Amino acid sequence: MNPQLTRWTGPEGLPRFDLIADTDFASAFDRELAASQAAHEAIAANPDAPDFANTIAAMELVDEGLNRVLSVFYTLAGVDSNEARQTLQRDFAPRLADHGSRISMDPRLYARVNAVAQTASALPPEDARITELALRDLTRAGAGLDEAGRARMTAIRARLAVLTTQFTQNVLEDERDYILPIPDDRLEGLPGWLLRAMRAAAKERGLTGQIVTLNRSLIVPFLEHAGDRTLRETAFRAWTARGSGDGTGGQGTDNLPVLHEILALRHERAQLLGFADFASWKLDTQMAATPERVEALLSEVWTAARARAASDEARLTEMLRADGVNGPLEAWDWRLYAARLRQQDHDVDADQVAPYLTLDAMLGAIFDVAQRLFGLEFQPLQAPLWSPDVRAWRVTRGGQLMAVFVGDYFARPSKRSGAWCSSLQVQHKLGEGQRPIVVNVCNFTPPEEAGAPAFLSWDDARTLFHEFGHATHHILSDVTWPSISGTSVAQDFVELPSQLYEHWLEQPAVLDAHARHHETGEVLPADLRDRLLAAGKAGAGFSTVEYLESALVDLAFHRGTPPEDAMARQAEILTALDGPRAIPMRHATPHFAHVFAGDSYASGYYSYMWSEVMDADAFAAFEETGDIFDPATARRLEETILSRGGSAPADELWMAFRQRMPGVDALLKGRGLV
Template structure:
């Protein structure tokens, strides 16, 4: 076994990725899975009566080596997939599911956990909390089932592991394999920075000229600026064809039967546990509690969003007709004419801002906000990571190590689309304790030439701040146990820190300091800055509507009997909402990875908006203080939420910070929908 997979020897305790080969993973997996199984047997086979130390605390470390191995493997599988890693994923998934079923449904362990839980009121708060969660999670995993129901639950979990892996790999195949050469006569309207990015995308794939790919940082600005309507249609349809069987991977990448089977198995699993449907099962431990509460919130926002979208649709359709195009506004037209409308109404062109949004400057802004709020310092370190453009920083406070932060910002072939935050290592205080190693992954367009400056769109900059907001949850974590560390919180609470951090990007005080022209060093002109901020909600009806469509379809999929034909059900939901035809779902079902690549956001995509209600109110707390960097408010936020992880129920943490539950008014005002 390559010891580097679990005993990391790189700078600041990072893995030495340069010493890890794909063929190392399979033998290491065998050894670490066996070690985890042995640790589990030692717990359940202990002849001594169950105690917190010999049962609950022992569970916290039973899978330590396996978790370290898998954190390395799944990081690489996400940021740099290849056929060998995809094959390993397909092999690991059902075996991990079988192990998970065996341990989480073990009646011997369940009996010991219940025995400890009987006396948990006498335990310290964090010990009581992880005991309570262990009992809850085993119950929800099916530990209380017997006979055929128990066997069927294990079968479902094994099959689900295979299906969710297949779904993810199908989307990745369609994204990776699509490359469209673009000729010189098709470039009208495209800004120079986008042309450079398209040329860089071609070079990265060993081609000459310019190409379009399905990287969001390319396709969104392309749809905003390309005057060639036919080409916009081609690109939009390619983007939305991912996972349908009509994408670059063909029928082999068809996710429609995969998603239908996932929904059916989730429903069956929920019913085995005594729930009416998967939505009821999923929402039981969340802040929302039940689907009716989610629909009530989303319904309030939907009315305002779709009303604004309809107003904008009339304006955009008129602009389409002014250009001599008859017929309705189509989905591939919306972003193009919305960009023109933004220019007309706000005298704002996004291309004017791009030279001021250099990646280095925006990373500096992210770090500066963290310094001013939480007194965090960032020192770059040299480390052998998985790609030359991936970077790492040592995060300290008053000289004390707080975490290691890794940033992987550029798109590359084989990298999963989107942006996310994960941890190679969680903070905890077991033994000598350890600090988090947290990773932010984005898919920004790389510079045309190595070493040249990279620039972000406003949406990219928002993504950068969002993912670092998640990182603060890991960096500032200060709990005893890994199972409640960092972002280990209710799903509809986890987006609060990330969405809250986005607010500082929009502040003139931050932009004036960091948004500087890459050549002259001059600050973003005040009038351009003000027009940028004013234009921020110019297309709020569209953005909110496309999000809500996805959230409501997700919820409908998991309420009642699951659909056999997911596209038919998707269409029914959108029709019942009266959704504008020119605004499709943000994530159509065949590539809705949030929902079908795992259970985290299944029946939970609403959580972004649930958290947004809180993040708008949380930022209002800073505004009410008269200082958006108010030390007392920042300290209270850290002490009540960011450092606490899942050490208490989400509602309790929120009330400790704000002392009341929020309403939707701040959200509607923030989105310009009030």
């Protein structure tokens, strides 16, 4: 029996990853895709008059089997890619796009949903909401177009599915293939913990000595500490060359023609639907609503960020001169001298901090915060997963199972870079109901030896909190319909829970309880803790500028006619911004996966900052009570936002929690820009 064609039988309903083979996916996909097609056809061809039950409700669980197959497949394709899975991705992508087009542009379904929508005001609120969203999604997909328009839209979606898959695989190939050996006589400045991580990376690849890879948890600290300027430049150029086709990042994979075609097709799709450009189409359903509002927010923050970064640049250049370098401060210099400046101003040594920030300690911290805010309890769960170092927990409250939480925290050559939260299944109340199975994925440096503690950087710890914030959105979801469960919200609202959760990492009460020395159990000294927190704001100019550059380039790419030369357009935008020359975009265009590996963050990279405006104000709601774990505020946060999913528009959910819209003042203060 193909384990992909049965209900999951692992502990607490987890998939049996130990029984699943790559050869299972194609047949399971074929069968479930055909079943989904037949089920949608039955709804569209139903001779009975359309009503909520036989149309909207019927569509909610029709893809349960297909989603079960795809959730396992795409989880594995992201965390443990191989040639077989990449081939399957390339096969599945256009077929799924065609399937989605057939459904979302079926005029019979559109007519039925439209008929139900005319009487939606008489439905219960959640039912009315999913009816509204069903009609909106069909309209935005092109179901209301004429036959020729629907045919062209189908072709566009199929081609985009191929292109975004190709973009992702090109970047992964560059990341997987690149290594930079570091000779023993060129280790100046590299701390012991980083050397151990570099040697562990070499050992994992069957090499001796120490290497740098393009894993962010390895290359960023290398750029912060390596005294050898030539090696820093080599590593930095490789890191930023991913997907550029120059061969520096691996096999010479070239994403430029891929992304140009993606931009052109997105623009054509938006115009088919009556929008001026892709940005206008994308933002029409977001809290921001228009590109002009996004640009206004980003520009308001840019002024303060640019001023802070320019001031830092002057100080860093002085340090560069003191080292005898007469040329300009370069991008591969910034992190090194910024780290030295932090050390000078705040006396924080990463080697001093690392023993207190072990993965186990920080997991204890995120679970403790969840318990104190929401009453959640976490018990380790033994289950067969895709790698021996992946862990699972039962999540309960008052003895009742709330969710299963899975954490995959360590980098491996086959894993996609970055960090993300996904779900193997979402919460809903249909039938017997379903509890979520939530997955957090990170790329932390694994310990050098099995059984040794894994040390996190401060940025790693922040990432851990961030992704678990997304997990709480799934875990606490309490809606009837799967289509509005968990993180199924506006893109510029989805980062609110994740970024809000980061605030608790910075609280002395949390650090004092959990940041303990892995050998002695000693609490992180208060003086070191306070200097660490102060140092965290020291690079606000740099981090804000590099983010804003990426967000503004993303927005510009999708406004108006797509650029014929994306790199020339990028250079034009950055020149007009006039930021420090040594701060490049956080994500160079050829590997800007947020934007080109799919549509989710396309013309939406700004959403992190849009959400940050809210998360700063949301945490202020706790601070105003004098208790960062205030039960009433936590309960209101859960009842108005975390449990509600997409059951109401994002601005309504926010207003229910805070009773007013936020401004940027709390954000600027939180980033230390004022």
